[in-house]
Amino acid sequence: EIVLTQSPATLSLSPGERATLSCRASQSVSSYLAWYQQKPGQAPRLLIYDASNRATGIPARFSGSGSGTDFTLTISSLEPEDFAVYYCQQRSNWPPRTFGPGTKVDIK
Amino acid sequence: EVQLLESGGGLVQPGGSLRLSCAASGFTFSSYAMSWVRQAPGKGLEWVSAISGSGGSTYYADSVKGRFTISRDNAKNSLYLQIDSLRAEDTAVYYCAKAFTMVRGAPPDYFDYWGQGTLVTVSS
Numbered sequence: 552e553i554v555l556t557q558s559p560a561t562l563s564l565s566p567g568e569r570a571t572l573s574c575r576a577s578q579s580v581s582s583y584l585a586w587y588q589q590k591p592g593q594a595p596r597l598l599i600y601d602a603s604n605r606a607t608g609i610p611a612r613f614s615g616s617g618s619g620t621d622f623t624l625t626i627s628s629l630e631p632e633d634f635a636v637y638y639c640q641q642r643s644n645w646p647p648r649t650f651g652p653g654t655k656v657d658i659k
Numbered sequence: 660e661v662q663l664l665e666s667g668g669g670l671v672q673p674g675g676s677l678r679l680s681c682a683a684s685g686f687t688f689s690s691y692a693m694s695w696v697r698q699a700p701g702k703g704l705e706w707v708s709a710i711s712g713s714g715g716s717t718y719y720a721d722s723v724k725g726r727f728t729i730s731r732d733n734a735k736n737s738l739y740l741q742i743d744s745l746r747a748e749d750t751a752v753y754y755c756a757k758a759f760t761m762v763r764g765a766p767p768d769y770f771d772y773w774g775q776g777t778l779v780t781v782s783s
Contacts, residue, residue, distance in 0.1 A: 587704075587770075589704075593775075595704065595754075595770070596773075597771045600768075600769050606771065638703065638704055645718075647706050647718075647720050647721075648706040648709075648767065650706070653703050653704075
């Protein structure tokens with residue numbers, strides 16, 4: 552089973568700042584990694600798939616990069632609605648599909 | 660518009676059973692693998708089970724194998740999860756989720772649509 556770790560656990564930033572979130576896999580997942588956003592009381596929302604492709608309707612301020620074992624989600628300029636928890640998920644190994652533990656982006 | 664609507668959650672005693680349902684609309688249900696993903700209170704996401712579009716292939720996380728049974732009725736556009744021998748650690752919100760990519764017979768890759776979730780609480 553591929554284990555995903557995310558850092559930092561919490562990121563405290565102000566609106567307008569740049570957010571950089573990391574996801575590391577225990578073995579290579581090639582580019583088969585996605586990012587999700589989850590707000591309190593809501594279901595997760597797919598943001599990025601295959602490491603760098605934005606899902607339908609996702610604003611351009613969200614970007615993903617990386618391959619192999621190291622991946623990054625960047626939010627170029629935080630909007631108030633971006634404060635949430637972000638999860639990475641791999642599709643390289645099956646079963647299972649695994650998620651990272653999440654990074655909470657909160658308001659500084 | 661894609662919609663997924665779960666139901667069937669509730670409070671159940673340890674060792675009990677529940678059947679969760681997910682009603683799907685807005686897409687060709689039989690063309691997509693579907694999954695159940697759960698989230699314990701205050702915790703992260705855990706993939707639980709998946710089923711191919713035809714229903715011919717099913718998959719389970721080791722933590723639920725032998726206790727959970729996933730199924731689907733493509734004529735009714737519905738997904739199900741039969742949960743038996745419930746344990747306290749099964750307490751979670753259970754989401755049904757649609758596979759992002761339509762690939763015949765393939766397991767789900769990512770999850771592009773999720774329901775609102777149904778809460779299962781296991782407690783005496």
